Amino acid sequence: MKYDFKKIEPKWQAAWEKNRAFEAVDFSEKPKWYGLVEFPYPSGVGMHVGHIKAYSSIEVISRKRRMQGYNVLFPMGFDSFGLPAENYAVKTNTHPHIITEKNIEHFTDQLKKVGFSFDWDREFATSRKDYYKWTQWIFIQLFKKGLVFRAKTLVNYCPHCKVVLSNEDSQGGKCDICHSDVVQLPKDVWYLRITQYADKLLDGLNDVEYPESIKQQQVSWIGKSTGAFVNFGLDGTDEKLEVYTTRCDTLFGVTFMVVAPEHPVLDKYKDRIANWDEVEAYRAECAKKTEFERTQLVKDKTGVKLDGLCGINPITGKKVPLFIADYVMMGYGTGAIMAVPAHDQRDWDFAKKFGAEIIPVIEGGDVEKEAYAGDGTMINSDFLNGYTNKKDSIARMLEEIEKRGIGHKGIQYKMKDWAFNRQRYWGEPIPLVHCPKCGTVAIPESELPLELPDVKNFEPGTDGQSPLAKIDSFVNCKCPQCGGDAKRETDTMPQWAGSSWYFLRFCDPHNDKAFADRRKLDYWMPVDQYNGGMEHVTRHLLYSRFWHHFLYDIGEVGCAEPYAKRTYQGMILGKDGEKMSKSKGNVVDPLDVVEEYGADTLRTYVMFMGDYTSSAPWSDDTVKGCKRFLDRVGALTDIATAEKEDAKIESALHKTIKKVTEDIEAMKFNTAIASMMALINEFGRAGAITKNDLITFIKLLSPFAPHITEEIWEELGMNPDGKTFCTLSSWPEYDEAKTKDSTIEIGVQVNGKVRGTVTLAVDCTREEAFAAGKADENVQKFMEGKTVVKEIYVPGKILNFVVK
Known part of the structure; x- marks a missing residue:
């Protein structure tokens, strides 16, 4: 049969669709x-x-x-x-x-x-x-359960797309959509409290079959840590600055504190800050930076020491300098950190630049050269001195801070609540109403869907407002609870x-x-x-x-x-080994491949090109190789003429059934195809196969190349009514016994060099193996006139005669 894919493929696609296969x-x-x-x-x-x-x-x-x-x-x-x-x-x-x-x-x-x-x-x-x-209905259920809230925060804003982006949509400080740099803007944002589900999301990973790499990415993204919340004092006030730390045992090594430039304590006590102009200028600079730029580990350390405001270490009672620095964020933790420069490299770099004291509290390393992050004996730490186990020293410090009422054990997550609104048109309208009397209320579920109004101007506002905010007929409404005048939410949901x-x-x-x-x-x-x-x-x-x-x-x-x-x-x-992109001109259009080689060739190639989970470059030569393979499949009908099953072919077929069956489950698609290519070679060497051999083979190939196999199936008379498809036939079963070879070919060595080959029964005796080896004509030439001093037989591996 000639593999004419331009006729075969549309034919079977139409047949499957017509019969709802x-x-x-x-x-x-x-x-x-x-x-x-x-x-x-x-x-x-x-x-x-x-x-x-x-x-x-x-x-x-x-x-x-x-x-x-x-x-x-x-x-x-x-x-x-x-x-x-x-x-x-x-x-x-x-x-x-x-x-x-x-x-x-x-x-x-x-x-x-x-x-x-x-x-x-x-x-x-x-x-x-x-x-x-x-x-929208699911969103309302989340709202009813208190998992939707609104808060003012600095947001990632893309000036090009004119839209607020979540941290996840602006990784690397770039917009996911247009790849422009994002900037920071203060805005009211809707959030979903995904953090309330952090533990369930972590625990659920124990009940699913995910690759370990995927599980670890989820664990890392959630970023659960166990530590302590500790209240530092603010000198001359009753204010408490709460910090979170996973190493409360290093409190004796705290030599300064850092708060986020946006921390509200700054405005509250600005009259006490003598260098307020410097603080405001620094804040203005920080506002121009993206979150990514601010939190990079490798960057120049910037900050301002507050003149007139300092912290108090609650465990020592000592005053510590208070800085603002851009690497501390209000949205991460408490917006304030304690700095232990002897044992944290970022704190060490900051201390060196701004002249802060460095006090080691864990013995080891040279803290004059760099921070020491290893384990060791506690020093310079009063009641902790001499502790050598991190777990014990943390437990002892937790006991102390709870006894003194200056802190408590706690859990923190790196994952933040999900920013859940966009200031664009093409998204689900958020089904909430703002009422001056009732507050924010959900629209009745009976009024769903809250449809997008049909507009002609999709341009978002320059102030970060949604295009919906410009449509009075959409915005102005009645409160579902009190019936009074109200305003609809005009932001839409994210994709x-x-x-x-x-x-x-x-x-x-x-x-x-x-x-x-x-x-x-x-x-x-x-x-x-x-x-x-x-x-x-x-x-x-x-x-x-x-x-x-x-x-x-x-x-x-x-x-x-x-x-x-x-x-x-x-x-x-791409063919150049680089990631495909239009700018590089290395993109391959799949329909170009379908047009030139056929869908079955494309399908077979993408499964054959290498390990499925690994990246691999496109290869025109391998595409052509897959087309040649399918051409050979098409020609198999010409040799399906044997009346009797060949034992060797039967064994090869059962081995292939087992291999393809197991490889598909293991997603080793390339080796499954390779085994079918090898089987075709066996068919060719045999010269003829039975009809049943061919039927079994095309069933194995059907998931990969369903069109050509469907055509062969029909040609073999297996689809008399046009509805009995190969793709819905039964999957081949293998006989385990027939996957085992009854004979094996082994090289015969004379003094360690192969001089011939023999075919032996798998269960043959040593005597039978030696006799068969000596019977080989070529082996006899190298043993003639010599004495056999040793005979070695390792079943299935070595047959060796040592002569002199």
Whole structure:
């Protein structure tokens, strides 16, 4: 059979769609399997080869699961709110909805042309009102439970996108969307109290199958630490400056304190600060810096010593200088720190620059040269002197500070509450109303969805206000509680909102009475395997786990963790080995590959190009090699003429069934394909195979290259009604006994040099092995006229004659 992919692939894609081959059935008697991929943002550019690789793992496993008799849910949708569509709308004066729906149509067409086995009946987009109605509903439940609050803070503002960004969306001091530098602005911000779920998010990691690297990234992002909150005095006042420390045993080594430039204590006591002008000037400089710039470890230390205000070490009673410095942030910890320069390098650098005292309290190192961060005996520490165990010295100090009433044991998290609003148009309206009498109240759930008003001007305000703030008909409303005049919230939700629960909607995507029917949630959840990029294993994974834990706590879902297993893929690099980008001109369009070589070739290549979790450069030569492999597959019908099973082929086939079966589960897709390539070579050497051999082979290949295998299946007469698909046939089973070789080929050595080869039974005796070796004609030449002084046989490895 000729592999004419331009005819074969559209034919089978249409047949699968017509016959709803990949439809998931609620409450089937079959065991369920829910495979999920990170749904894409539908950009105008369309799909890139990275999408193909990201989706192909769950695609291959889903197809295998169907063949193994599972009821498979493998859905696709679109994460369609967000800045790119809105920026394009501003640029072209086209409504974001029109742009988004057009992009979704393009994306869907691309995905179908690659032959992905998604259940398209469950497709949705987060920007459609029948979906975001339920995003708003979940938000209201969070609000009712006190997990939504508003606070004034310095925010990361992108002047280019004209939007406030969370810390997570502006890592490295750059906007995630446009990569411009962000600046700091004071603003009222809506937050979700994700920190209240920190322990649940940590504990839940014990109940899921995630790679250790992903678990560690989650643990690091949450950043739980056990320490002490200690109250330092402020000289001449009744004020207390609370600090958090994980090493309260070093309190005797505190020689100065640092507070954030924004700390309210500064304004409260500014009349006592003689160098207030210097403080204000420094504050103005700090306001120009991003959080990333302020918290970098490696940078020049800057700060101002307060003249007229100093702290008091509560354990020694001594006065300590008080500084302001940009590396201390109000949003991190308490906004004040105690500095122990002898044992913290950043404090040491600061002390050296500003002439602060350095007092060692742990013996070891040379603190005149650098901070000593190791363990050792406590010194210069009064009642702690002589302690050698860090755990014991911390416990003793905790006992002391609690006895004196100057502090207490506590827990701190690096993760901060989730900034949950954007000042843009293209996002879910926040369903809250500001009433001068009742305060902030949620709109009635019966009024959901609170729809985005249809506007023509999407340009955000220069003051960081949402475009919705300019629409009086939207802003002005009645309070749901008292009926008085009120104002709607005009900020919208971040793009992360819609993706925090989308896996649940796939269980029941057309429900207009609930976000999903509880019985369907109980049937499908949790997701059995979720694949995505490593770039989303902190933010998206944490946010979605947080929402799911919350829904579990209020009784809306039946399992605490949404994803039983999480996996990831490596990047596809450009041919130059660099990350693909349009600016570098090294991007590969997947549909170009489909057009030239076919979807099956593309699918096979992205799975064959290397270890799935590792990055690998694109190779045109390997693409062509995969096309040649599929051409050879197409030609197998010509040799499927044998009447009788060949024992050697049967053994090779069962070995391959075992290898492919196990490798797919282990996500070793490249070696699974390699084993099928090797099997084809065995077929070629045999010259002829049986029809059943070919049927088994194409079943194994079907998850990777479903179009050509479907065509061969039909040609072999296995699809007489046009509905009996290879992709829904039974997965091959292997006989363990047939995966074991009955014979083995071994080299025969004479004085350590191989002089011939023999084929031996695996269980042959030593005598049989020696006899077979001596019978080889070539071996006989090297033994002729010589005396055998030693015979060595290590079964399966060595057969050696020592002669003289």
